[in-house]
Amino acid sequence: MNIKQAAQKSGISERNIRYYEQAGLITPARNPENDYRQYTEENMRTLKLIRILRSVDMPVEDIRDVLQGKTALSDAALAQKQRLQDRMQTLKAAADFCGELNETCCSADALDVDACLTRMEVPAQAGWFTGWVQDYTKVATALAKEQFSFTPDSEVRTPQQVSAALFAYAEQQNLDIVITHESMTPRFTLNGAEYTARVVYTPVMRVPTAHISCQMVGASDTDAAVPAPRRSLQRGLHKALPGILLLLVVGVLLGTQGMLNSADGWILLGSFAAVVIAKSVYDFYWLYNHNDKR
Missing domain, CATH: 1.20.58 (Methane Monooxygenase Hydroxylase; Chain G, domain 1)
Structure with a gap:
């Protein structure tokens, strides 16, 4: 079956199926005649298992380890249970704090803001505050992975020069790169994630300066657990x-x-x-x- 049929049967969108392929969770065969993806019943079972585990917010990395046999499903489930329990404590702390604000029956002008901030800074009761900071870290990490730009050291006027600049960037950042389509708007993978790129010229001291702007194909899923x-x-x-x-x-x-x-x-x-x-x-x-x- 093709990807559209696989999406309908598994209940997972085509975009997410492609992302799971890029993340190494599933590897469908290719039709030798047209190079289209072909999904088997075993692929369907894997996709449904992924859907189950993602429904409980299990990280993609943990799911990949389970599918590759590196981690037992029971161990991954236990680790996710602990993460969910920690999140429940964070949510409970936030809910308790809102309840206390409601019970004070005072206006915003009369609220003892110093006392409230002191409570948030106490580790044992800092569920909401700590959760916000942790979520922001996940969001910032996801954004940095989804889109970035850099200024190449040499000119980029040909597809080969763009590829050379991408290879140089990957080497500096210690990333594994594979150019899948060489052009002035190339497609490539960084550590298994697929990206597109283009050259953008912006004036610096009135001199046009080339930047290479890169965008991930699909979502990074790094901050998927954040509400x-x-x-x-x-x-x-x-x-x-x-x-x-x-x-x-x-x-x-x-x-x-x-x-x-x-x-x-x-x-x-x-x-x-x-x-x-x-x-x-x-x-x-x-x-x-x-x-x-x-």
């Missing part, structure tokens, strides 16, 4: 964080000089904020966006 609303919020925060921190530094500097006591100071700060926002939008729609939306 969707929090994941979306933290992804947005991560992208805006450098600009926010820079804006705060400028605000502090202007404040120490007394410039925020005048309208001119606020205009200057607002202008700087507009530049930061414009740069963030530019980076997203030009440097990292691979849908040619500009």
Whole structure:
């Protein structure tokens, strides 16, 4: 059966099936006549097992070890049970904290914020705070894996030069790379994950400078265990964080000089904020966006 039929029978989307193939969880045969994937009943059983284990948020790496016989299913299940129990404690701490806020029956202005922050900093009761930081780490790791760019040391005007730049980057980062399609918009794999790339020219001191922007094909699944609303919020925060921190530094500097006591100071700060926002939008729609939306 083909991938569409496999998706219908297994209940897993075609995109996720391709991702599981890239992650080494399943390896379907190829039709020698057209090189299309052919899924067997054994492949179907493997996909359904993957679906079961992913439904309990077991990491892809653990599932791969189970399928390859490196880890017993019982051991992987026990490890995942512990992770879920830790997450339950985090959620319980957050729920208890919300309950206490409800029971105080006070307004936001009357809340003892120092006492609340002190509670969050106590390790035994820091479930919500610790969980937020841990989730942010997962989100930042996933984003760094999904999309990145670098400036090659040499010019990249031909497909061969682009490939050479990718090989050099992989060697510097100690990554395993395989070029699967050589062109000015190549396809390649890094440590088994599939990527596409393109060359983008941006002005640096009015001199066009080449960058190679890389985008993972499909999702990394690194932050799949993070709740969707929090994941979306933290992804947005991560992208805006450098600009926010820079804006705060400028605000502090202007404040120490007394410039925020005048309208001119606020205009200057607002202008700087507009530049930061414009740069963030530019980076997203030009440097990292691979849908040619500009």
